[in-house]
Amino acid sequence: MLLKNPERDEKNLSLKGAVQISHSSFFVYEDKNGKKFLKTGEDEKLHKSIVQKMIDLNPHIARILRRFHIKPLIDTKTLNELTSGHMNDTCNIADGVYSLLSGEIKEKVDKSALKEASMLHDLGKVLIPSKILNKPAKLSSKERKIMNIHSTLGYELLKTQNLSEETLALIKYHHQNLQHSGYPVLPAENTASDIGVQIISIADKYSALREARVYRRRLSRTEALLILYREVREGKIMPAVYNALFKYAEMYDC
Numbered sequence: 343m344l345l346k347n348p349e350r351d352e353k354n355l356s357l358k359g360a361v362q363i364s365h366s367s368f369f370v371y372e373d374k375n376g377k378k379f380l381k382t383g384e385d386e387k388l389h390k391s392i393v394q395k396m397i398d399l400n401p402h403i404a405r406i407l408r409r410f411h412i413k414p415l416i417d418t419k420t421l422n423e424l425t426s427g428h429m430n431d432t433c434n435i436a437d438g439v440y441s442l443l444s445g446e447i448k449e450k451v452d453k454s455a456l457k458e459a460s461m462l463h464d465l466g467k468v469l470i471p472s473k474i475l476n477k478p479a480k481l482s483s484k485e486r487k488i489m490n491i492h493s494t495l496g497y498e499l500l501k502t503q504n505l506s507e508e509t510l511a512l513i514k515y516h517h518q519n520l521q522h523s524g525y526p527v528l529p530a531e532n533t534a535s536d537i538g539v540q541i542i543s544i545a546d547k548y549s550a551l552r553e554a555r556v557y558r559r560r561l562s563r564t565e566a567l568l569i570l571y572r573e574v575r576e577g578k579i580m581p582a583v584y585n586a587l588f589k590y591a592e593m594y595d596c
């Protein structure tokens with residue numbers, strides 16, 4: 343059972359996911375006794391302390407930040423906006439795309455991992471400097487490299503929280519494609535399922551294209567679908583996954 347106002351020791355909570363309940367987003371935390379609690383994204387103090395704990399638990403995060411000369415500042419305002427907007431939206435689209443795939447394809451997807459991963463996929467952005475995240479112009483190649491580590495940072499942060507391997511792999515590779523030309527580089531012993539990555543990736547892209555960004559206007563449904571169709575032709579997106587998104591966008595007029 344999930345409680346909204348628990349009495350608990352915040353230091354012993356771990357982040358287990360995020361959920362949407364009647365148009366509001368909540369983070370799901372678990373205490374050391376396995377009890378689950380919900381907190382809205384507005385509880386900045388709590389989120390900051392949980393993310394800090396993740397950084398302390400995984401020294402690899404500090405090494406990545408040092409390598410890219412990034413100060414370890416936690417931007418929970420971004421996290422709150424992402425959770426109630428883009429990550430929520432990505433989760434709904436991924437769910438819709440999944441539901442419109444054939445039974446044969448669905449069998450190859452871990453549905454709960456897909457849901458969990460889409461709600462948390464951009465968590466790593468809490469550590470990306472906001473002047474890069476919100477730059478109202480094209481990123482320089484150095485800034486692009488920094489931006490692109492958000493999926494690895496999200497993976498490293500959440501690795502400390504006992505999430506499933508599939509959830510973590512989907513978070514790490516949500517910017518990968520069928521040709522494996524996305525980021526980060528897929529290792530030979532990759533555990534991410536191609537179809538799961540395809541669904542989270544197309545949902546992420548479609549949600550982003552349909553939102554206004556500081557550097558461009560919101561694209562129409564036709565414009566967004568056309569951009570993604572080009573990626574189908576380039577062999578980056580599986581046609582079945584694209585067709586499911588196309589149907590979803592038509593059905594829900596989104």
Ligand SMILES: [Fe+2]
Nearest residue numbers: 463464493516
């Ligand atoms: Fe992302």
Ligand SMILES: [Fe+2]
Nearest residue numbers: 428463464546
């Ligand atoms: Fe995203």
